[in-house]
Amino acid sequence: MIDKRVKNAQEAVKDIENGMTIMLGGFGLCGIPENCISELVKKNVNNLTCISNNAGVDDFGLGLLLQKKQIKKMVSSYVGENAEFERQMLSGELEVELTPQGTLAEKCRAAQAGIPAFYTPAGFGTEVAEGKEVKDFNGKPHILEHAYNAEFSIVKAWKGDHAGNLIFKGSARNFNFPMAGAGKITIAEVEELVEPGRLDPNEIHIPGIMVQRIFQGENYEKRIEQRTVRKRE
16 A cells, blocks of 8 residues: 655645745645644754745745845745735845746746746747747747756645655646646645545545655644735624
8 A cells, every 4th residue: 555644734834945945835824734744844954945926924924034045045926915025026036937827837847847948929029938938839939948847846735645646736736736746756744634535536636656754733823914804794
């Protein structure tokens, strides 16, 4: 029987070292691998290149790694609600590669599928296209984008089984889906870990072949990045 379980986040990230490139799923604060991020903070690895849609907020998610200056470079699509991210970027303390969100997703998906590069019209005529090959398709210019090359992908799912099969819940599917299997090693932390055969095959989003390590996380806060409510009438 295939069993990819590890005991906890500490064991899952034990061989992530200084200077590595890692992908981290999530969108804002939705579906982020909280346990693994917390363990990376404790482990005090540094000079990391982090590929993520954004970097959480100042005191949560990837914002915790930024606070301790553990990230050398952020590859993301926007700054979001993280004031420290903005401060480090503007001061030159942090190298930042801002990428159109759809391109970022496709660079992950291409890595997941084993496709080395692809052409896209997104970003042509802007700083995004500087130094990149341009080719015309149907009279429209496209730029060549290369798939990401990361040592680790870290994702967070709602449910998983011992073999690494994953089910995401709602919008937490976001970047977790294209990042699973996109790194050389994929780590999945899940809210509920079940025995093989307990998941409906028709509901599985990511097959276990794309996951190398899985564990059941704990103490998920599930914060809301920005709460907006209507005033009572």
